[in-house]
Amino acid sequence: MSRPRKAEDPTRWPVPCNRCGQHHQTVARWPDGGVCGYCYQQAKRTRGICACGHEGVLPGIIDEQPACRSCSGVRLNVDCVGCGAEDELYSGGRCWTCVLGDVIDNLLTDPSTGSMATELIPLAAALKTMKLANSGLTWIRQKHVTTFLRNLASAPRITHETFDELPDSPTREYVHGLLIEHGVLPRRDELKIRYGSWATQALERINDPQNRDIIRRYIRWHHQRRMNHMDEITRGTFLRAKQEVTVAIDLLNWLTSHGIKLPELQQTHLDVWQAEGPTTRRTAERFLKWAIKTKAAPSGLAIVPHRRGTSPRLAKPGQDQALQQVIHDNELETRDRAAAILILVFGQQAENIARLTWDDVTITEELVTIQLGTIQIALPDPLDKPWRELAANPRHDLTASHPNTRWVFRGASPGRHIHPGYLTTRLSKLFSTRAARLGTLHELTKLAPVAIIAETLGYSPTTIERHAIDSASAYAQYIAAARASRQGTPCV
Structure with missing residues (x-):
């Protein structure tokens, strides 16, 4: 990465750099003129193929095009004494x-x-x-x-x-x-291992030994047993399992503080505990059902369930505005634009976007398609441009973390995709990903039968059915609005 430039100083350096035109200290005089320190560093790092066919460092400039030392006459030492390659030198004449x-x-x-x-x-x-x-x-x-x-x-x-x-x-x-x-260690499901480690520490937060044994059995025979039957633990499964155990521990510790054993639990106790805490206590419903089934708690008890449909949705005008910004704001990173399109147009969850591989994406000269559910979905112009840019320059081979990755959205951890939470944080400067996703699903359910949308987008029919209300503009209007904006014509 280049150093940030200091403010130029015409008083101290009256002669401007011949390349950038700014007033900084001249550090070299080459055939094309005096060069400042910033342009000198940039010249050492400019690589490519010269018009003469030489491939390597191109520090010179001929007819506004980078040129090699031989053609340009630039005198610069970029020959490594260790490997002999042309490259920026670091110390002792070595690259x-x-x-x-x-x-x-x-x-x-x-x-x-x-x-x-x-x-x-x-x-x-x-x-x-x-x-x-x-x-x-x-x-x-x-x-x-x-x-x-x-x-x-x-x-x-x-x-x-x-x-x-x-x-x-x-x-x-x-x-x-x-x-x-890099093949030194075999692959394993890290989330499963992390959950086991977390669960061991979580047990230490339980005050009563009898309750500790109950939670140990709940973790082993409910959550870990389920995980053992899964090919791969998803982030959603991992987080839900942690939350359910955390809330269950909170309930049992509350009972202990009030001198109540789980077999003595009554509905009035549950109602008081739920009323005193946050809405997340509703997730204790799953633990309660397990406790009743295993006869660790009395039957007939119930937690007030979570009311669906209460989360805010991004309204249609907000969706259109966000989509226009994603399409036309070239200052946004390419992968953020590509991910945002899948949320704003197809209502995809961040977790599913993060898990996309290039095997799910097909790019030809005429068309870009992505498989979200069981069907390949086409991205028409201008929605395809970020995806074409991402495919042309995935930048996954710059470090040792992702030498042969197939992830579209590579993560900071070696061999792993981007963390969905990090992806939503990046997009939060544009819109709330949850509100945008719910708003998009709300609109899409007015365009086609529930079963078709569910199959196309990879959702369950039950989930899509909840969004099938009201009337709204068609998906085609997204494309029409985008094209009209580019052409300067109103969208009809």
Whole structure:
């Protein structure tokens, strides 16, 4: 990343830079004129193919096009003494990649044996070949990262269990993810493991030993048993399971504080407890049903259920305004625009968007289609443009985190998609994703039968049926409005 430019100073530097025209200190004089420090750095990092066919660093300019040193006459040392490649040099005449390689070899070599563990060789190779070597070096030279990698190099074994026993930290999770992504460790369902760890700690919050045993059984035979039958734990399942157990613990601790055992629970107790707390206490309904079924609680008890349909919806004018901004505001990041379109036009949940892979997307010269449910949905112009841009420049191969990822929306963690919560946070500057999604579903249910919309968008018919009320403009008006705005004509 280039350094932020300071304000120019014409008084101190009266002669402007020949390239940018701003008044900064001149650090080099090349055939095309004096060059300031900012343009000098940019020249060292400009890569491509010169008109003469030379591929590498192109620091010169000929006819407003980047040119190599030979053609432009620019004198600049970008020849690495380590690997011989043309590149920006970091220290000792060596490029960032060579320096990064030496640092990695040093950190991942076990000092007691003088060699690197076989399991760590793929990790070392991945880190050495990352395109953003300067970013890798910045990360790896942080004290906590350096310490972690040194300890890893000396570990007797490298397994999932080895990492599980270490203190929880972002560095542990990131390095663990790298080892999985590069085949050192087998893949496993991390959310299932995280839930088991969380549940163990949650049990410590229970005051009464008898209640602790009840919650332990509830976790094991209700939540974890269900998770064991799932191919992959979704974020929604993970969060709901945590919330249900948390609320159940809150209920049992409240009973303990009032000298009430669960088998003695009465409806009046439940009503008081629910009335005293937040609406999330309604989720205790699932625990209560399980407790009654397993005879841990008396029958006939009930929690006031959650009233559906009370969440705010983004009205049609707000949807149109947000969509126009997403289509025409080129300052927004491409992936944010691509995700926003799926929410505003197709009412998709952030979790489903985050899990999209390029196998779900088909891009041809004529058409872009995305599979949301069981049917491929076409994105007409101008809705297809962010997706074409994203496909042309996915930027997943710049670090060691996503060397061969198929995720459309890659995440910060190696090999994982973007966190849905992070995606909604990014889009919150434009609109509330939940309100926008509900508003869109509200509008779409007026355009086609419930079963067709459910199948097309990947929702259950029951969910779509709840939105099938009132009348509204057709989906085609989204496209008409977008095109009319681009052409400067009113939408009829």
